[in-house]
Amino acid sequence: MVFQENATLKQKLEILSDAAKYDVACTSSGVERKGGKGQVGNTAAAGICHSFGADGRCISLLKILFTNECIYNCKYCINRCTNDVPRATFTPEEVCTLTMEFYRRNYIEGLFLSSGIVRSPDYTMELICRTLGDLRGKYHFNGYIHCKAIPGVSPELVEEAGWYADRMSINLELPTEKGLQEMAPNKSRRMILTPMRQIQMGVAESREYLGMKGGNQSAYWYTQKRMGRSLPGAEAAAAQRNRLSCGQGDGDCAGQKMTPGSAVSVGRDRQEEASFVGCGRKGKASSGSCDRQEEASFVGCGRKGRTSSGSCDRQEEASFGRDVTGIQRGLSLPSTSLTQWDKRDTSRGFVPGGQSTQMIVGAAGESDYEIMAVTEALYQRFDLKRVFYSAFINVNQDNDLPALQGQPPLRREHRLYQADFLLRFYGFRAEELLSAEKPFFNTYLDPKCDWALRHLEQFPVEINTADYNTLLRVPGIGEKSARRIVRARRTGSLDYHALKAIGVVLKRAIYFITCNGKMMYHFLKIDEDYITRNLLENDADVMKGFGEKVTYKQLSLFDLS
Amino acid sequence: MDKPVRVYQCDNTAEGILSAVYEAGISGYGHKYIRIEPQVKGEAQNIALFSEYISVESDGKKVESVIDAVRRKISYRAYTYIMRAAISAFADRGDAIYQFAAYGFSMGDKVCSALQIPWVKRIFEIDRAVANETNHMIEFLRFQEVQREPSLLLAVFEPKHQVTALAAEHFADRFPDEWFIIYDKAHGEAAFHNADGRWEMRLLTRQEQSRLETLSEQREDYVDLWKAFFENIAIEERRNGGLQRNLLPLYYRKHMTEFKE
Numbered sequence: 178m179v180f181q182e183n184a185t186l187k188q189k190l191e192i193l194s195d196a197a198k199y200d201v202a203c204t205s206s207g208v209e210r211k212g213g214k215g216q217v218g219n220t221a222a223a224g225i226c227h228s229f230g231a232d233g234r235c236i237s238l239l240k241i242l243f244t245n246e247c248i249y250n251c252k253y254c255i256n257r258c259t260n261d262v263p264r265a266t267f268t269p270e271e272v273c274t275l276t277m278e279f280y281r282r283n284y285i286e287g288l289f290l291s292s293g294i295v296r297s298p299d300y301t302m303e304l305i306c307r308t309l310g311d312l313r314g315k316y317h318f319n320g321y322i323h324c325k326a327i328p329g330v331s332p333e334l335v336e337e338a339g340w341y342a343d344r345m346s347i348n349l350e351l352p353t354e355k356g357l358q359e360m361a362p363n364k365s366r367r368m369i370l371t372p373m374r375q376i377q378m379g380v381a382e383s384r385e386y387l388g389m390k391g392g393n394q395s396a397y398w399y400t401q402k403r404m405g406r407s408l409p410g411a412e413a414a415a416a417q418r419n420r421l422s423c424g425q426g427d428g429d430c431a432g433q434k435m436t437p438g439s440a441v442s443v444g445r446d447r448q449e450e451a452s453f454v455g456c457g458r459k460g461k462a463s464s465g466s467c468d469r470q471e472e473a474s475f476v477g478c479g480r481k482g483r484t485s486s487g488s489c490d491r492q493e494e495a496s497f498g499r500d501v502t503g504i505q506r507g508l509s510l511p512s513t514s515l516t517q518w519d520k521r522d523t524s525r526g527f528v529p530g531g532q533s534t535q536m537i538v539g540a541a542g543e544s545d546y547e548i549m550a551v552t553e554a555l556y557q558r559f560d561l562k563r564v565f566y567s568a569f570i571n572v573n574q575d576n577d578l579p580a581l582q583g584q585p586p587l588r589r590e591h592r593l594y595q596a597d598f599l600l601r602f603y604g605f606r607a608e609e610l611l612s613a614e615k616p617f618f619n620t621y622l623d624p625k626c627d628w629a630l631r632h633l634e635q636f637p638v639e640i641n642t643a644d645y646n647t648l649l650r651v652p653g654i655g656e657k658s659a660r661r662i663v664r665a666r667r668t669g670s671l672d673y674h675a676l677k678a679i680g681v682v683l684k685r686a687i688y689f690i691t692c693n694g695k696m697m698y699h700f701l702k703i704d705e706d707y708i709t710r711n712l713l714e715n716d717a718d719v720m721k722g723f724g725e726k727v728t729y730k731q732l733s734l735f736d737l738s
Numbered sequence: 739m740d741k742p743v744r745v746y747q748c749d750n751t752a753e754g755i756l757s758a759v760y761e762a763g764i765s766g767y768g769h770k771y772i773r774i775e776p777q778v779k780g781e782a783q784n785i786a787l788f789s790e791y792i793s794v795e796s797d798g799k800k801v802e803s804v805i806d807a808v809r810r811k812i813s814y815r816a817y818t819y820i821m822r823a824a825i826s827a828f829a830d831r832g833d834a835i836y837q838f839a840a841y842g843f844s845m846g847d848k849v850c851s852a853l854q855i856p857w858v859k860r861i862f863e864i865d866r867a868v869a870n871e872t873n874h875m876i877e878f879l880r881f882q883e884v885q886r887e888p889s890l891l892l893a894v895f896e897p898k899h900q901v902t903a904l905a906a907e908h909f910a911d912r913f914p915d916e917w918f919i920i921y922d923k924a925h926g927e928a929a930f931h932n933a934d935g936r937w938e939m940r941l942l943t944r945q946e947q948s949r950l951e952t953l954s955e956q957r958e959d960y961v962d963l964w965k966a967f968f969e970n971i972a973i974e975e976r977r978n979g980g981l982q983r984n985l986l987p988l989y990y991r992k993h994m995t996e997f998k999e
Contacts, residue, residue, distance in 0.1 A: 187966050195970040212911040214935065219912045226985070227877050228996060230972035233981025240971060275963070281891065281913065282881040284964050284995065320912075570975050585975055664851035675854035678862070 196245040201565040205286035207530030218320030238289035247293030251361040269308040287321030309341035329368035340521035344530035356541030383527035390526030535565035544616035549607040592618040653686030750776040752824035760800035774832030813847035891918040
């Protein structure tokens with residue numbers, strides 16, 4: 178191993194930003210916090226990108242590893258212990274100075290701190306906590322902090338980091354448990370899901386006692402609420418809270434806004450109770466009715482495959498089942514209450530920006546269907562803000578990993594992100610987009626067009642009368658356009674010119690809509706082959722940004738199915 | 739009945755345009771026959787036949803009167819549309835503001851969503867362009883420490899629209915204890931922020947402008963560190979210049995630390 182003993186700050190920064198670049202999430206969103214005298218910084222709920230790198234990815238945060246030394250040997254990772262790469266470690270002061278000085282110059286929106294694992298997960302997390310504690314306390318940094326939780330870390334340290342950070346994330350790494358076992362032998366689903374559950378409960382608890390603190394609910398949550406659907410995760414959390422607070426009795430604090438002072442005592446009471454419940458009826462109470470409900474819904478989703486499938490599907494189902502159990506085991510994980518109310522600065526709340534995760538796509542042979550099902554489960558049960566996908570790049574040329582032909586699977590990653598947005602903003606369910614019989618997205622058509630073509634019976638949609646949720650399902654109409662349509666038509670009916678002004682992508686939408694009963698051109702047909710052909714021919718940028726020259730004309734329709 | 743078009747000529751400033759909107763508004767002349775033309779210095783005028791030309795003096799009272807009427811009779815949202823349009827650089831912004839306000843006085847707040855009306859659509863586009871540039875400025879502005887003890891930060895930017903005040907508000911909240919200057923090279927004005935939290939916008943003299951430009955040519959150590967980070971954070975296998983240009987237009991790169999030599 179090459180150690181950079183006397184590396185300069187610049188050399189360290191080079192090594193440790195290079196080592197951090199494979200992490201996807203560089204978002205600074207989810208918290209709106211004003212600045213104040215004696216503090217440096219504020220945060221914007223929408224997040225602010227400050228630059229865009231040569232790969233077109235946004236640079237919002239100073240994304241670095243604390244150290245790239247690591248005791249683990251994950252096959253996909255450039256920093257695994259068996260790799261011969263230059264190693265470096267920051268000191269907490271160096272990270273703080275870099276963050277502050279970059280921030281003052283408006284280079285960045287804050288810090289994204291992750292790390293390789295030195296000695297043990299706890300030792301590493303202690304270093305991270307010390308750095309973040311200094312940044313908040315000594316340097317009075319009030320900007321955005323995104324912090325990684327290390328798999329297998331003890332709950333006290335997760336909590337401490339959570340009081341400093343705006344967002345936390347812990348990487349799921351691979352969508353299937355089997356994949357994780359093969360690729361990251363030192364990690365297990367449980368090590369990953371335990372902190373995730375703890376953060377989820379902590380966020381809920383902090384929101385209950387301290388308020389939102391400028392944070393917001395996830396887009397998925399808002400969408401489900403709008404559609405009148407229930408969220409198993411939220412129900413489970415509420416049920417758990419009810420169980421925990423039932424002993425509290427006196428309804429005087431229920432429903433009232435608490436001061437931080439009272440929150441401290443309540444927090445402590447609750448902690449006691451939690452541990453009481455924990456030892457008393459742990460198994461039964463925390464994996465009781467609500468879990469069973471989830472189980473039922475998941476089993477239902479898995480069964481669908483069986484009813485219509487032959488022998489080859491069963492294999493898939495089996496592996497899918499393993500993931501399901503992986504996440505379900507996650508559900509019966511112990512959830513810890515916040516215990517450090519009086520030790521920490523609670524003015525920012527606990528992880529006010531919520532948590533995210535990421536997984537690698539294309540490394541372990543998983544299907545899009547599995548990925549989407551896992552994504553949906555994470556949104557529902559772990560109340561994640563975002564799930565990120567990272568196209569697999571074979572940095573280690575490991576024998577167990579697929580060799581890449583040409584580029585990383587960027588197009589697949591793109592389709593997954595599109596589908597992810599359909600889940601979070603458009604109210605689609607994973608099973609509507611994919612199924613065990615059709616486990617992969619269409620490469621040539623985006624998931625929404627693909628869905629619409631399979632459901633032509635629901636089209637055309639009349640722009641001047643259709644409700645918001647129906648409009649959202651039309652290809653070419655996004656969340657903003659749908660909102661503008663609904664508002665604009667209150668003052669008069671809309672025609673195709675107005676739709677253009679509103680921002681509807683007409684080249685996609687015209688096959689699926691009518692304005693005042695008329696389609697845009699009389700010759701348009703609502704016919705799957707006809708629309709597919711036209712969408713592909715007219716949409717010159719189906720492949721935009723993927724660097725691949727594809728001639729659509731050579732396609733025959735047989736290639737598309 | 740056909741009437742000659744009335745053209746209100748005014749200063750090429752937000753104040754000038756709103757003064758002209760005021761004059762046009764109280765004239766009671768049909769909306770259809772009113773044009774508002776801000777006069778750009780040094781640019782030849784296009785005089786149309788059969789039109790009446792009226793010259794309007796800028797007047798703070800007229801501006802206030804327009805703003806007050808919009809906020810009372812239409813809505814706060816309409817007011818933000820109009821103010822953003824007024825600081826934009828589009829030649830037709832005067833007409834857009836006048837016609838939008840005319841619809842607004844009869845429709846109320848609903849006018850803001852009525853995108854099927856061409857002038858509303860136009861002011862919506864203008865508003866979006868100005869808001870986008872404000873965001874770009876907040877994102878891409880780069881400060882340099884040009885003096886220590888006390889520390890002074892200086893940023894240079896060339897926005898197309900006059901959005902510096904909007905962006906400065908954001909930075910004033912972000913850095914309440916810093917001395918900083920945001921210099922808008924395109925419009926020759928700057929925001930000055932004091933360490934006590936107060937700040938002001940001011941037009942600059944030629945000398946002041948050249949002094950700021952000289953100051954901004956220094957190069958400090960953090961530039962190298964930032965460039966090193968910027969180079970290393972990109973993944974070679976995913977290189978995509980087109981996407982980068984889409985999200986970070988070349989126009990804005992000339993004052994950005996990471997793209998300077």
